[in-house]
Amino acid sequence: MPESFTDTPLLxxxxxxxLHYATRHHARQLRKGTTVPYAAHLLAAASLVLEMQGDEDEAIGALLHDVVEDGGGRPALTAIEAAFGPTVAGIVLANTDTVDEADxxxxxxxxxxxxxxxxDGFPDKSPAALRVSLADKLHNARSILLDYRTHGDDLWSRFGQSRGLATRVYYRELASAFERERERLGGPAQPAIDEFRRTVDAITALAETHQGPDTRTLFDDAR
Incomplete structure (x- = not known):
């Protein structure tokens, strides 16, 4: 089948x-516990957003989603808004859990x-911000599963954990949160939501093989 083309490129x-802004900001940063340039994650997240039929603002948001949290702070957020507009800045802010290091x-x-x-902020995030979040977390989950299969429980030392329970619980919470927002994420995002759940469940199953059943399933479990 011949390649398809368009007269109105999305990007x-x-x-x-x-892309230049993101790669320069993260130029010296590597993926946790690896020699993989951090840009690999940003490119993967942008790719997943585009596969979910996100627009250019969402793809840009995916490239920049870690700039503020990874050292840029509030000045970077201001710069992003000036360079790429308030929609992109809003996507980045919605995907940042700490703007100021002091907090x-x-x-x-x-x-x-x-x-x-x-x-807790999922219901207030825009569909665009949710798609960027899903792309970010799906790529992270894929990487965790692949490396867990390769390195076993030694993987969790990258996260400052001995058994990885906190990370596994968080990713199960994320899977449920994305599922609750299915309708707002839109039709093209549905396969990614399902893949995220399958990937998280595979991480849980692998942990049970190594460690036995988890003592907690979600954040608010009483047991």
Whole structure:
């Protein structure tokens, strides 16, 4: 079958500029515990957004979704809005759990508070922001599963954990949150929602093989 073409490309020079901005900001950053440039994750997230038929603002948001959280802070958010507009800045903000480093908190309690707030904010996120979030988390989950199959429980040391329970619980919460927002995410996003659930369930099953049943399933479990 011959390649398809369009007279009105979805991606313009704005996307090119965002790609340059993102790769320069994250130039020295690597994926946790690997030698993989962080840009690989940004490109994967943008690709997944486009596969969900997201628009250029969403693709740019995917490229820039970690800029503020990974050292850019509020000045970066202001710069993103000036360069790429308020819609992109809103997508980035909705996918940032800490804007100011001083608000990050420390230890497990700080991590839990940030992740709980991120999950609680799902109903208020725009469909565009949700699609970028789904792309981000799906690529992360794919990477976790692949590396868990390769490295076993040694993987969890990358996250400052010995057994990875906190991360697994968080990803199960995310899967449920995306499922609750199915309708707002739109038809083209449905396969990605389902793949995210399958990937999270596969991580859980692999953990049970290594460790036995998890002692907690979701954040609010009493057991």
């Amino acid at each position: 313009t020079s704005r996307f090119d500029a965002a 990050r908190g420390s230890g497990g309690a700080g991590w839990y508070a940030r992740k709980r707030a991120y999950l």
